[in-house]
Amino acid sequence: MQLGNGDGNITTIYEVAELAGVSVATASRALNNTGYVSKEARSRVLEAARRLNYHINVNARSLTSGKTYTIALVLPDVTNPFFPAVARGVEDAASRKGYSVILCNTDGSPRKEADYLNMLRSRRIDGIVFTTSELPGARISSIIGDSSAVVLVDRDLDEPYDIVKTDNVKGGFLATSHLISLGHTRIAVISGPLSLTTGMERLQGYRDALGQAGIPFDESLVVEGDFRQEGGRAAMERLIEQCGGRPSAKLSAVFACNDLMAVGALTALEEHEIAVPSEVAIVGYDDIALASVTRPRLSTVAQPKYEMGVLAAEMLLRRMANPNLPRQQEVLQPMLVIRDSTLERRSRCG
Amino acid sequence: MQLGNGDGNITTIYEVAELAGVSVATASRALNNTGYVSKEARSRVLEAARRLNYHINVNARSLTSGKTYTIALVLPDVTNPFFPAVARGVEDAASRKGYSVILCNTDGSPRKEADYLNMLRSRRIDGIVFTTSELPGARISSIIGDSSAVVLVDRDLDEPYDIVKTDNVKGGFLATSHLISLGHTRIAVISGPLSLTTGMERLQGYRDALGQAGIPFDESLVVEGDFRQEGGRAAMERLIEQCGGRPSAKLSAVFACNDLMAVGALTALEEHEIAVPSEVAIVGYDDIALASVTRPRLSTVAQPKYEMGVLAAEMLLRRMANPNLPRQQEVLQPMLVIRDSTLERRSRCG
DNA sequence: CGAAGATATGTAACCGGCTACAGATAGCAA
DNA sequence: TTGCTATCTGTAGCCGGTTACATATCTTCG
Numbered sequence: 001m002q003l004g005n006g007d008g009n010i011t012t013i014y015e016v017a018e019l020a021g022v023s024v025a026t027a028s029r030a031l032n033n034t035g036y037v038s039k040e041a042r043s044r045v046l047e048a049a050r051r052l053n054y055h056i057n058v059n060a061r062s063l064t065s066g067k068t069y070t071i072a073l074v075l076p077d078v079t080n081p082f083f084p085a086v087a088r089g090v091e092d093a094a095s096r097k098g099y100s101v102i103l104c105n106t107d108g109s110p111r112k113e114a115d116y117l118n119m120l121r122s123r124r125i126d127g128i129v130f131t132t133s134e135l136p137g138a139r140i141s142s143i144i145g146d147s148s149a150v151v152l153v154d155r156d157l158d159e160p161y162d163i164v165k166t167d168n169v170k171g172g173f174l175a176t177s178h179l180i181s182l183g184h185t186r187i188a189v190i191s192g193p194l195s196l197t198t199g200m201e202r203l204q205g206y207r208d209a210l211g212q213a214g215i216p217f218d219e220s221l222v223v224e225g226d227f228r229q230e231g232g233r234a235a236m237e238r239l240i241e242q243c244g245g246r247p248s249a250k251l252s253a254v255f256a257c258n259d260l261m262a263v264g265a266l267t268a269l270e271e272h273e274i275a276v277p278s279e280v281a282i283v284g285y286d287d288i289a290l291a292s293v294t295r296p297r298l299s300t301v302a303q304p305k306y307e308m309g310v311l312a313a314e315m316l317l318r319r320m321a322n323p324n325l326p327r328q329q330e331v332l333q334p335m336l337v338i339r340d341s342t343l344e345r346r347s348r349c350g
Numbered sequence: 351m352q353l354g355n356g357d358g359n360i361t362t363i364y365e366v367a368e369l370a371g372v373s374v375a376t377a378s379r380a381l382n383n384t385g386y387v388s389k390e391a392r393s394r395v396l397e398a399a400r401r402l403n404y405h406i407n408v409n410a411r412s413l414t415s416g417k418t419y420t421i422a423l424v425l426p427d428v429t430n431p432f433f434p435a436v437a438r439g440v441e442d443a444a445s446r447k448g449y450s451v452i453l454c455n456t457d458g459s460p461r462k463e464a465d466y467l468n469m470l471r472s473r474r475i476d477g478i479v480f481t482t483s484e485l486p487g488a489r490i491s492s493i494i495g496d497s498s499a500v501v502l503v504d505r506d507l508d509e510p511y512d513i514v515k516t517d518n519v520k521g522g523f524l525a526t527s528h529l530i531s532l533g534h535t536r537i538a539v540i541s542g543p544l545s546l547t548t549g550m551e552r553l554q555g556y557r558d559a560l561g562q563a564g565i566p567f568d569e570s571l572v573v574e575g576d577f578r579q580e581g582g583r584a585a586m587e588r589l590i591e592q593c594g595g596r597p598s599a600k601l602s603a604v605f606a607c608n609d610l611m612a613v614g615a616l617t618a619l620e621e622h623e624i625a626v627p628s629e630v631a632i633v634g635y636d637d638i639a640l641a642s643v644t645r646p647r648l649s650t651v652a653q654p655k656y657e658m659g660v661l662a663a664e665m666l667l668r669r670m671a672n673p674n675l676p677r678q679q680e681v682l683q684p685m686l687v688i689r690d691s692t693l694e695r696r697s698r699c700g
Numbered sequence: 701c702g703a704a705g706a707t708a709t710g711t712a713a714c715c716g717g718c719t720a721c722a723g724a725t726a727g728c729a730a
Numbered sequence: 731t732t733g734c735t736a737t738c739t740g741t742a743g744c745c746g747g748t749t750a751c752a753t754a755t756c757t758t759c760g
Contacts, residue, residue: 010474010497012716023740028718035719036738053495055472059409059418060716063745068409073453078434078441081639088429091455100473103423103453105441122405123450124360145403147360263643289431293613295645362746373710378748385749386707410746413715706757714748726737 011052019048031056062124070100071316072120075131075153076108081260081288082305083131086153089309090129097317099126108133117143124148127316129309131155134195149319153312156197162319162328164312168198171301171334172205175255175283178299178336180213182344184253184281188221190235190265192257199227202257202285221251225261232261236268252280253342259284259291259300266294266341277343287337296340304332361402369398381406412474420450421666422470425481425503426458431610431638432655433481436503439659440479447667449476458483467493474498477666479659481505483546499669503662506547512669512678514662518548521651521684522555525605525633528649528686530563532694534603534631538571540585540615542607549577552607552635571601575611582611586618602630603692609634609641612648616691627693637687646690654682 017027022041029035030045037045048054062068073090075083091101102125106112113135120128127149132140137159140150151162179187189206192199203222210217220242223235236254243250256262262284269276276282276296284291287302311330319325367377372391379385380395387395398404412418423440425433441451452475456462463485470478477499482490487509490500501512529537539556542549553572560567570592573585586604593600606612612634619626626632626646634641637652661680669675 009495013718014716024717025719025741026739029739032718036736038738041738055468057413057716058473059412060745061718062409063407063413063716063747064718066745070452077438078428079438081431081434084428084431084434087453088427088455091428091453095454100452100454100469102420102450103437103441104445104450105438118405119450123408145359266643290640290643293616293640293644363748364746374747375711375749376709379709382748386709388708391708407746410715411748413717413746414748416715702760704757704759706755708755709753711750711752713750716745718744720741720743722739722741724737724739727735729734730732 010057011054013054013056016045016048016052016054019052020044066124068124068126069098070102070123070125071127071129071313072102072104072116072125073129074104074106074113074116074120076133077105078103079105081290082258082286082303085305086131086309086312089306089311090313091309093310093313094317099313099317106133110135110139114139114143120144121147127151127320129153129312129316130161132157137161146323149316149323151312151316151319153308154198160327162315164308164315164330164332166303166308166332166334168201168334169205169208171285171303172202172255172257173209174205174334174336175202175285175301176206176209177213178338178342179253179255179281179283180209180215182253182281182342185213185215186218186221186251187215187253187255188223188239188251190223190225190232190239190254190256190261192225192227192261194224199224199257206255225257227258227260229260229264232256232258232264233268234264235261236265240268240272240274246274254280254282256282256284259286259288259298262298262300262341263290263294266298277341281342283342291337292339294341299339299342300337302335302337304335308332360407361404363404363406366395366398366402366404369402370394416474418474418476419448420452420473420475421477421479421663422452422454422466422475423479424454424456424463424466424470426483427455428453429455431640432608432636432653435655436481436659436662439656439661440663441659443660443663444667449663449667456483460485460489464489464493470494471497477501477670479503479662479666480511482507487511496673499666499673501662501666501669503658504548510677512665514658514665514680514682516653516658516682516684518551518684519555519558521635521653522552522605522607523559524555524684524686525552525635525651526556526559527563528688528692529603529605529631529633530559530565532603532631532692535563535565536568536571536601537565537603537605538573538589538601540573540575540582540589540604540606540611542575542577542611544574549574549607556605575607577608577610579610579614582606582614583618584614585611586615590618590622590624596624604630604632606632606634609636609638609648609650612650612691613640613644616644616648627691631692633692641687642689644691649689649692650687652685652687654685658682 013024013027017024027045030037030042094101104116121144125148129151131153137157153164191203194200223238225231225235256265284298284300287300291298291300315328363374363377367374377395380387380392444451454466471494475498479501481503487507503514541553544550575581575585606615634648634650637650641648641650665678
């Protein structure tokens with residue numbers, strides 16, 4: 001609406017300098033509060049910038065500074081209910097410090113992961129919060145080189161990258177011990193993919209709890225799932241079939257290594273008209289929003305998802321500020337949330 | 351691991367040109383497949399780029415091209431279960447065309463929205479997929495000017511921006527008609543914030559359905575909610591209280607204008623031991639993942655969330671390619687999903 | 701054979717910032 | 731007065747690409 005110059009058109013620092021009657025050097029110094037600038041010059045520059053609706057061109061600046069003030073969040077799928085909270089945490093922490101976040105969904109495909117990493121390198125991203133699936137650490141470094149810092153979330157790689165995770169062994173232990181303390185001894189586990197550290201570790205916690213209670217580990221009670229609802233349902237079907245339709249003495253509780261699979265298991269149980277928790281108790285993992293609305297409401301092991309995101313971003317910024325820092329690792333504590341899908345078990349069974 | 355040059359360090363086109371024994375102009379042409387380049391020169395350049403692990407600096411390029419190949423997705427909160435699917439759609443469609451997506455959570459705060467828009471302008475973003483809450487269209491244009499294209503999702507502004515939405519009036523109509531067809535006549539509505547077009551339009555659909563069925567509109571059956579779970583619960587409490595604890599003849603069904611509020615209402619009903627759907631039927635809106643795991647499973651009006659994201663991104667790219675296009679508007683159709691929270695109503699009531 | 705056009709390449713300017721360096725002025729101590 | 735420091739400003743080069751323009755060679759056609 002202004003004359004010709006004002007509104008939409010893009011202004012450069014040259015135009016600001018000209019209007020203010022100074023050189024670009026002075027204009028730059030005034031706008032960035034660096035070096036020596038007289039009061040009058042500064043205020044003339046600021047006024048000119050205001051009048052021209054000047055917005056610095058970040059890309060141009062990054063050409064000299066080498067910093068883009070951009071980080072990336074690379075994860076399998078925002079649509080997986082575990083990730084939005086993490087993403088929000090990352091974005092909050094990043095934007096607080098003036099960083100923007102680029103979102104990348106890889107579906108866990110090493111191919112897509114590699115493609116994104118290449119793209120991110122071309123963008124000279126300052127850092128990456130990465131939840132990879134299968135890409136080996138060495139491959140990551142070979143692509144991004146040391147052009148950007150990396151923090152791994154919820155994954156554990158051999159490479160010397162910083163890490164934010166929760167104690168999955170402990171989480172698995174908590175879930176299983178809870179079931180044991182309720183009197184269960186025949187406890188099945190629907191694990192995550194055993195190629196992922198999360199999958200392995202939660203299973204390890206399960207074994208630890210069993211061992212500590214003196215309950216023998218029974219291979220046939222372990223079914224490998226895929227962290228997805230349909231996989232959880234299929235795994236539960238398999239378990240039910242294995243028991244000849246009625247769990248009864250063969251199996252009285254299930255630890256599903258994430259909530260999505262637990263929900264799948266729940267539907268399978270419902271279809272077979274097996275009562276939860278009276279016939280079979282079930283514990284999930286993650287405490288996604290779903291968990292508190294199922295019937296029965298799902299007992300689960302909560303992870304501090306938002307905090308993980310925040311910590312990951314903050315850790316990344318620290319690493320960016322000082323690439324020579326020793327490797328950082330932050331292990332958060334999972335927490336058992338007891339709802340209705342697990343219940344005290346009286347008398348029956350041994 | 352290589353000599354000194356290979357791995358992590360950043361290479362410029364100058365080094366590539368030098369290694370290939372050509373000028374930067376030729377190198378640039380070879381890498382971009384523009385202009386004339388001899389076969390030999392091209393292959394020497396490509397080989398040099400490969401050996402040096404050359405990745406173009408996108409920021410430098412955008413300095414001359416004026417394009418950043420970056421768009422932004424500005425929404426209230428990824429943590430709201432409605433948005434991840436939209437986000438995924440936007441990211442998929444964008445990355446398919448080589449664009450990156452910057453994620454911005456505004457919490458619906460006009461202040462944050464304005465801050466983000468300013469930041470995005472500084473980044474010379476090519477376009478924005480925007481789900482604003484309260485920022486007037488004029489304000490948006492005053493900030494971003496015509497420096498980037500804008501597509502509005504699920505919102506309707508006076509400004510001449512492109513729009514992707516679903517037919518909310520129709521959605522409200524579908525939900526209400528469904529209840530009416532089951533025999534309900536006393537239907538309460540827990541609306542969204544009436545300051546939002548989504549809120550208003552769904553309510554309008556409700557009124558239309560009532561009108562068409564000849565059921566008088568009763569002000570006292572309308573409670574304004576906030577699209578959040580706790581708000582839905584509070585609204586339901588209010589309705590129950592209004593009926594003196596037992597809905598009975600005063601109210602036999604509720605249309606909650608999104609699923610989150612429906613879930614909240616469900617918990618309120620459960621606490622009061624009011625059976626769903628036999629005493630009170632309930633329909634939600636959005637069909638988020640939650641809806642299919644509640645007990646009873648929630649009948650709801652589904653929006654094609656992922657498709658909305660895809661369409662928004664594609665529309666944005668079209669607009670970016672041709673700023674003079676007439677205003678585009680895409681209205682998708684909502685779809686009724688009948689589950690267990692609504693049920694045929696026999697005899698009783700009139 | 702000469703002119704026109706296609707092909708190939710390099711030089712240099714430019715995109716929009718930042719900053720090293722140099723030059724200018726002023727204040728102050730010796 | 732001289733010399734030194736602190737303050738202020740501008741010129742120009744650089745960051746890493748793209749591309750207009752000039753130049754040169756090779757075909758091709760009248």
